[in-house]
Amino acid sequence: MNNSHTITHRQLFFIIVQSQIGVGVLSLPYTLFAKAKTDGWMSLLLAGLFIQISILAIWKLCEMYPKQTIFDFMPKIVGTKLGVILNTLFVLHLFSVCVVLLILYNSIVSKWIFFQTPRLVVISILAFTCVYCITCTAREIARFLMLVSPLLLVLFIFVAYAYTDVHLLYAFPVGATGIKTILSGSTDALISLLGFDTALVFLAYTQGKSNSKLKVISYASLCVTLFYCFVTFTTYIFFNPVEIVIVPEPVLYMLKAFSFKILERTDLIFLSIWIVFVTTSLISYLFFTAKGVQSLFKLKHHKTAAPYVGVICALIASIPASKIDVQLWSKLIGMSALCCSALFPIFLLLIAVIRKKKEKGAVST
Amino acid sequence: MRKATLLSLFSSLFLLSGCWDQTQLNETKLVRAAGFDYIKNGKIKNTASVPQSINTEAGGVGQVNNQVFYAVGNTARQSRIKLDRKISEQVDASKNLIVILGENAAEHDIYHILDVFYRDPKSALNARIAVAKGKASDVISSKFEETETTVGIGQYLNESVRSAEKASIVPTENIQTICPVMFDPGQDFGLPYLVPEKNDVSVNGIAIFHGYKMVGKIYGAQGVMYTLLTGKQKHLSMSLTKKITDKHKDRILNYVSIKVKKNKRTFNVNVSPDDKISAHIKLDMKVVITEYPRDNLTTKKKIQNIEKALSKRLTKDANTILHDLQDMNSDAFGVGRKLIAFHNPTWKKLDWNKEYPNIDYTASVNVKVIGHGIIE
Structure with missing residues (x-):
C-alpha cells in the first residue's frame, strides 16, 4: 500500500465520529421517546454499550487481516465463492445505507427550508459533492472530516443554549418505564449510532499499534453516545412528555424558538451545520461503497466507481415521495443495516476464529 | 485550456443559487x-x-x-x-x-x-x-x-x-x-x-x-408577586410599593417602596401517608429600599421592624394569589408537576382538576433589607 494513503489515529477518531453523527441526531429523541418515553436517554446509553461488542469484533477482524479491507478478507474467511456473494450483499447493504441517508436528509430539508425545490435537485447536490470528495485518497478524506469537526462545538453550544428554558422536572420519574421498554428502545438507538462500521475499511489505512486503534474507535463511539445522550436529554426536559409526541424533529424545533440579537432563526443556522454532518457521514459510506464496488469489479482505483455509485444512490433516493414511504424505507433499511453493520462482523469473527483454530489443529496433527 | 476550465467553473457558480425557494422582500x-x-x-x-x-x-x-x-x-x-x-x-x-x-x-x-x-x-x-x-x-x-x-x-x-x-x-x-x-x-x-x-x-x-x-x-401590582412566586430570581427592576402601617395621617408616610435584588424560591410538595397533599412556597428576598419618606433607617432595630412588616405584608399577598389561583383552578406554579416527578403513584390515583382547589397551599415570604439607597 502506498505510503501517502495511510491515516493517523487522530484522523481515525474523527472519521468514526463524523460517520456516526449524521441524519439521526435531529429526530433521535423523538424515535426514542416513542418506545422508552422519558427514559429514552438510558436506552441510548445501553445501545452505546452494545455497539462496543461490534466494535471489538470489527477491530479483531482487522487485526487478524492487517492492511486489508473487509472486501479483501471476506473471501479468505468464508471461501472465494461465498466470499463474492457476501461481498455483493454487503455492497448492496452499503448502497441502501447511502440511499437512506439521502432520503432522510431530503425529507428534512424539504420540510424545513426548501419547500419548492425538486427532490432530485436537493439530493443530487449533496450526492455529487460527496462523490467529488471521495475521488481522493483516504488521507485526504480524513483531513476534510477533521477540518469540519470544530463545527461539532457549535452544534453543542446551540443545544446547550436550550438550558436557558428547561423544566428539569420533566425528566422525572426516572426509570418509570421499566427495564424491558428501555431495552426495546435501544434497538432504535443502535440504528442512529451506526457509522462505526466504516472502520471496516478505514482501519486498513490506519498506521500504528493495534491496541491503540481499538482505543481510538471506542473513544469515538463513546463521545458520540454521550453527545447524543446530551441532546436527547436536553430535548426531554425542554418539551413536555405530552408535546414531544407531535414533534418529529425536536432538536430543530427547540432551536426555532430561540433568537439572538443578530440571529433570528437559530434553527436555520443549525440546519446548515447539520448538513455538513450528513455530508461527512455520506462521504465515509460512499467511500466504503466505492471500495466495495472496486473490489467486486476488480477496478484499478475506486475513483472509477465513485460517479456511478453517486448517480445510482441519488436516483434511488428520489423515489419515495410521501412521508409514509420515507418512514417505511428508513425502517426497513435501518433494520437491515443493523444486521449487516452491527451483527454481521460478530458472526464473521466467529467463523474466522473457528477456521483459524481448525487450521492450527490440522497443522499440529 | 486550463484557463477556460477555470473560467467555466467560476461562471457556473452563478447557477448555484437556485430559484425555487426564494421570497423577495419587495x-x-x-x-x-x-x-x-x-x-x-x-x-x-x-x-x-x-x-x-x-x-x-x-x-x-x-x-x-x-x-x-x-x-x-x-x-x-x-x-x-x-x-x-x-x-x-x-x-x-x-x-x-x-x-x-x-x-x-x-x-x-x-x-x-x-x-x-x-x-x-x-x-x-x-x-x-x-x-x-x-x-x-x-x-x-x-x-x-x-x-x-x-x-x-x-x-x-x-x-x-x-x-x-x-x-x-x-x-x-x-x-x-x-x-x-x-x-x-x-x-x-x-x-x-x-x-x-x-x-x-x-x-x-x-x-x-x-x-x-x-x-x-x-x-x-399583584403581577410582581406572581412573577416572584414563579421563582424568577432577579430582573432589572422588580419593584413593589407596600403599605406597612396605618399609623400616620399623612397617607404617603405609611408606604415603603422596595426593589427586589435577589429572590430565592423553595418549593415543597408533600404527600401525607393518607394521601393528603400540601404545598408550600417559601421566598427569601433580598431587597433594597428605594423610597421611605419617614427616613431614619439608622438603627438595626428600625430596619428589622420594616423587614418584619414587609414580610408579613408580602406573605399575605402571596397567600392571596395562591388562594385566587386555587379558586380559578389554575396550577400556575406546577404543584402537579412536582407530584408527577416525585410522587408518581399518588399522582396516578388522583383527579388533579378536582383535587387542586382543595389542597393545602401556602406561602411565606422572608424579606431581608440589604440596602437603602444613598441616604439613611
Whole structure:
C-alpha cells in the first residue's frame, strides 16, 4: 500500500465520529421517546454499550487481516465463492445505507427550508459533492472530516443554549418505564449510532499499534453516545412528555424558538451545520461503497466507481415521495443495516476464529 | 485550456443559487402583529397589522403607516388565506412580533388558534403572546399616540409587553415557551393582559390559564408577586410599593417602596401517608429600599421592624394569589408537576382538576433589607 494513503489515529477518531453523527441526531429523541418515553436517554446509553461488542469484533477482524479491507478478507474467511456473494450483499447493504441517508436528509430539508425545490435537485447536490470528495485518497478524506469537526462545538453550544428554558422536572420519574421498554428502545438507538462500521475499511489505512486503534474507535463511539445522550436529554426536559409526541424533529424545533440579537432563526443556522454532518457521514459510506464496488469489479482505483455509485444512490433516493414511504424505507433499511453493520462482523469473527483454530489443529496433527 | 476550465467553473457558480425557494422582500407584506377573535357565529376573525414606511423628503424622519387588515374564516389558517386575498402582495408572518388573543378567543381553546403557528416551519415561534381585554382587533387597529411617529403597532405592543416583563409585572413568555406548559397536565401558565385605553395600551395584569383556556386575571401590582412566586430570581427592576402601617395621617408616610435584588424560591410538595397533599412556597428576598419618606433607617432595630412588616405584608399577598389561583383552578406554579416527578403513584390515583382547589397551599415570604439607597 502506498505510503501517502495511510491515516493517523487522530484522523481515525474523527472519521468514526463524523460517520456516526449524521441524519439521526435531529429526530433521535423523538424515535426514542416513542418506545422508552422519558427514559429514552438510558436506552441510548445501553445501545452505546452494545455497539462496543461490534466494535471489538470489527477491530479483531482487522487485526487478524492487517492492511486489508473487509472486501479483501471476506473471501479468505468464508471461501472465494461465498466470499463474492457476501461481498455483493454487503455492497448492496452499503448502497441502501447511502440511499437512506439521502432520503432522510431530503425529507428534512424539504420540510424545513426548501419547500419548492425538486427532490432530485436537493439530493443530487449533496450526492455529487460527496462523490467529488471521495475521488481522493483516504488521507485526504480524513483531513476534510477533521477540518469540519470544530463545527461539532457549535452544534453543542446551540443545544446547550436550550438550558436557558428547561423544566428539569420533566425528566422525572426516572426509570418509570421499566427495564424491558428501555431495552426495546435501544434497538432504535443502535440504528442512529451506526457509522462505526466504516472502520471496516478505514482501519486498513490506519498506521500504528493495534491496541491503540481499538482505543481510538471506542473513544469515538463513546463521545458520540454521550453527545447524543446530551441532546436527547436536553430535548426531554425542554418539551413536555405530552408535546414531544407531535414533534418529529425536536432538536430543530427547540432551536426555532430561540433568537439572538443578530440571529433570528437559530434553527436555520443549525440546519446548515447539520448538513455538513450528513455530508461527512455520506462521504465515509460512499467511500466504503466505492471500495466495495472496486473490489467486486476488480477496478484499478475506486475513483472509477465513485460517479456511478453517486448517480445510482441519488436516483434511488428520489423515489419515495410521501412521508409514509420515507418512514417505511428508513425502517426497513435501518433494520437491515443493523444486521449487516452491527451483527454481521460478530458472526464473521466467529467463523474466522473457528477456521483459524481448525487450521492450527490440522497443522499440529 | 486550463484557463477556460477555470473560467467555466467560476461562471457556473452563478447557477448555484437556485430559484425555487426564494421570497423577495419587495413582494411580501410582513405582518408584525396578529390578532385573533371569535365572532358571534364561531368563526375566527384575524387582524393583521402591516407597517409600511412612507418615503419622505431626503433627511426627514421616516414615517410609518400602519395598515390594518381583517378577514374572517372558519379556522386561523383560512382567515389568513382570505387576508392574503385582500392584500396586494404575499402575506408573510415569519417576522411577526406579537400575537394578541381577544378575551373570548382566550376563553376558548387557544391551541386551536395557535396550531398554525406551531405547524408552519416559517412561523416566528419567538413572538410574544398576550391577551387583550375585549377584542384583539380593537387593540391592533386603534390609533395610539406613540405609534403615530416611527414605530409600527406590532413593535409598539411588543415593546410595551417587554418593558412590563422587565419590571416583572408579567411573566416572560413567547409562543414556544407556553407550549410545553400548556400540554402539561401538572402545570398552567399566565400571559400578559393588555387593556386598550384612549391614547395608549397598558399592560394591566396577567391572564391566568388552565390547560388551554383562560380562567381568570390577576391585576396590576399583584403581577410582581406572581412573577416572584414563579421563582424568577432577579430582573432589572422588580419593584413593589407596600403599605406597612396605618399609623400616620399623612397617607404617603405609611408606604415603603422596595426593589427586589435577589429572590430565592423553595418549593415543597408533600404527600401525607393518607394521601393528603400540601404545598408550600417559601421566598427569601433580598431587597433594597428605594423610597421611605419617614427616613431614619439608622438603627438595626428600625430596619428589622420594616423587614418584619414587609414580610408579613408580602406573605399575605402571596397567600392571596395562591388562594385566587386555587379558586380559578389554575396550577400556575406546577404543584402537579412536582407530584408527577416525585410522587408518581399518588399522582396516578388522583383527579388533579378536582383535587387542586382543595389542597393545602401556602406561602411565606422572608424579606431581608440589604440596602437603602444613598441616604439613611
